[in-house]
Amino acid sequence: MNTAVPPEALHEIVHVGPDTPVEDMLAIYRRDGVLIVDGLADEDTVAALRSELQGPVERAATHDGFLGGRTARAGALIAEVPTCRPLAMHPVILQLLDGIFGRGSRFQVNATQAIAVHPGEAAQMLHRDRWVWRALPLAPDFECVVNCIWAVDNFSASAGATRIVPGSVDLPDPQDPRGNEDGELVLPDGTTVSSHGAVPAEMSDGAVVIYSGSTYHGAGANDSDLPRLGMALAYASVPLRQEENQYLVVPPEVARELPETLQKLVGYELGHSTLGFVQDMQSPMTLLR
C-alpha cells in the first residue's frame, strides 16, 4: 500500500512536491489519471517563460468553437521559446513518462502550445486528448498521449484553471463527442461526464498538471480581469502521428542546436525498429550530425 496516495483524494486533484518519489507520483497518476507537481519550475524560469511567450501569444490567432474565441494559442515552442526546452525534458517529467508509457515503449513530443485564456472566455467542452486518433481502433487502455500544462500564471478557478475529472480514465466515450444542447457529454448510462466531478486544476505558477489522454478535461471559464497563461507540452506514444508537425516547426537547422535528448524527443530518432528512417534505413539523427 502506498501511503503517499490518500484514499480520500479520489475526487480532488492531488498535489505533490517536486521531490516526491516518482513512484509515488506514478501511483497517483495510475489511480486518478491526473496529478499536480507544485514548484517544478523555479521563479526565474517562470519569469523567462512569461517574457519569451509574450510575443508568440500576442501574435497568435484566436479560433471559434471548441478552441475558444477568447483563447490565444501559440505553437512551435521548442523552436521559439528556449526556456521551454529544459522543461520539455525535465528529469521528473521524463521519469514519469517512462513509467506511464512503460520502459521500452517510447514517447515523443506530440504538441507544444501556449494557451492564453482571456477574460470573458467560456468554459471549453470537456474532452479527451486521445480523440485526435479516434480513427484508429486503439484499445481503451492504450496510453496514447500525456499532457503536461505548466502554469505560467496562477491557475485559479475563476481565471480559467483547467477543469479535470479525476478518475475518468475508465469512463466510456459519449455517443456524441460534440455534446448535447447544454454542452454536456452524455455517457451510455445516461449520466453526464461533468456529473462525475470536474475539478479546477488550481495551482501556482511554476506548477505543472499532468494528465492522461483518457482523462476528461477542458479549459475553465475566465471570469477574472486577467488572462491565464499555461504552456501545454504533450507527449505521445512513438508509433502515433504527432499532432503538431514537429519536423516543420523544429526543422533540422533548429534541431541541430538542441541537446540530443530533445532532438530524440522531437522525433529525430528511429522509433521501434524502422519508423521514420531516412536514406538507406538510417536514423534521422544521422542527418543532424
Ligand SMILES: O=C(O)CCC(=O)C(=O)O
Ligand atoms: O488550456 C487548458 O486549460 C486546456 C486546453 C485544452 O484541453 C485543449 O485546448 O484541448
